[in-house]
Amino acid sequence: MTDKLIDVENLTLQFKTDEGLVTAVDDVSFHVAPGEVLGLVGESGSGKSVTAKSLMKLNPGNAVYGDDSKITLHADGNAVNIFDLKSDEEMKLIRGGAISLIFQEPMASFAPAITIGDQMVEQLVLHKNISEKEAKDISIEMLERVGISDAPTRFGQFSFELSGGMRQRAMIAMALSTRPKLLIADEPTTALDVTIQAQVIELMKDLVKEFGMGIIFITHDLGVIAQTADRVAVMYLGKLVEQGPVRDVIRDPVHPYTQGLLNALPKLEDLNAPLTPVPGDIPSPLERPNGCVFHTRCDRAEPRCSEAVPQQMQYVENHVGACFVTAEQRGAT
């Protein structure tokens, strides 16, 4: 694929802690095309959030990136390696400009003592070099666009005066008002009720169509992924274990971890199906297993799985996975 918006290559990220270097992301590569939704799935501690934050270099000071890590942003005909941008001034073009971020908890993402409107105007003026009057017009238009009724009134209100669903809509309006090339949505619907979640998902789908931006949609909910993403990347303990088109990954997963996740999920279509948990617990990042990171919980593990790290293999076109056992069975190359 030549058409790439962001290209992440060999991203490795470690954190310096009192207990030593902790690996959070280990040799992860993926890309997002314009207008494409990439779902990033994984359980807590799998490294999905820190991966996304790396794209904006938002990880804390004790983060150490690997030497051959490369994140290239293609925007307006230019290619920029994000790790070459050193000063905060240069990063401003990326943070909130080319890339916007929506957080999980909309209550915590707005400053409580500043009106919604002032916060939207502030970031627009900062990024777009426009007057406050223009910024206000754009903001109100965006609030209307995300389905907030009586937008001029809401513009002057504080975040605590809005309900949960409305706050998340306002968050989306704010993130999109600068017309970013890439939107990172970190569990944007997890804190919402299902009926509100359905509304927000619908809204995000419409906006992708309209604005043609790329989205990285981070979630632990495979149902949400099935309904929103074009492609899926599955992470476990900092490793990308499987990546492919959403239909392939959900209907015919190749990695035992993805298969386990799908079996553990209660399905409404078949109420008699037993729930099969993935045995054991996620190991602490301080005690990362050798070899394949999943072998401690894998029912198909062989001796070689604890000795060598499986490489990404191609199963069918665009569908890759990192597992010795299934690669051999299915003749992946």
Place this chain on the structure above:
Amino acid sequence: MSDSPLISARDLSVHFKLRGGPFSKNQFLKAVEGITVDIPKGSFFGLVGESGSGKTTLGRAFLKAVPISRGEVHYADGEVEYDLQAMSKPELAEYRKRAQLIFQDPYAALSPRMTVRDIIAEPLEVMKLTSSREETDERVREIAAKCRLNLEHLRRFPHAFSGGQRQRISIARALVSSPRFIVADESVAALDVSIQADILNLLKSLQDELGLTFLFISHDLSVVAHTCDHVAVMYLGRLVETAPTRDLFDAPRHPYTKALLSAIPSLDPDHVSKAQKLEGEIPSPTNPPPGCKFHTRCPFATEICKTTEPKLEHSGHEHDVACHHWQEID
């Protein structure tokens, strides 16, 4: 189920007084209003609804952990019978042994300064259920084994455990006093999917083994569908529909239940939802709409819905629904 109910509530209401300002009169938040429901003995009874629907408050009312404003709750397990409104102190103490709660967040529910053994043993000591330390230890070990906890874990502190293990510790603490009735309030909501299935299976097997009755409160309908045999759906403090799980999921009758079911994201990427998506959000319980509480978001609402509140009526075998129009929209 022909069993007599373990818990039966009649017209149960829980109102909280909100402090008004100097010029406004006191308002009441009607968290739970006029609920009549039976929880059969030995059932896994699901209670679903969005946040603010009053499901947690109802669960606490059954445990006598919030004051009941109106109506009655009866508890009868074959050995004792209580009217929760008129219990003496010794009766309440006995009821506390028989009815227990498992919390949502296993990270917040366990004291970081107590060992796992002390956490599980605390109810025994507080309720004076055991007479010697040996007896306490014996009981703690027994229940820990039932909850699949490693016995050598008992000497450690909670911070050493993962979410799934912590939830097993919480379950062991709830079960140590040999209760008959357990309220599990969003007990798997904070867990990862791969661990969630493990805890659900554990709760089910403990129910079989110990003959427990569960009230399982959850916002996750697919979890409820897989674990519960009965489901009640709440909206703004009211019960809108109650039925055996299969009936409810195969043939939901209330428009809110239908909308709730259709809002669950399907695992099939090509699935196109035909059902109506709900507009708007749940109204504030301090200022609920008149008539049917759901009419502000209901696509089938007519004039009568705006003025008259529908009563829960039989619509089939054990299937009750509170809607003026359920027969027309079915």
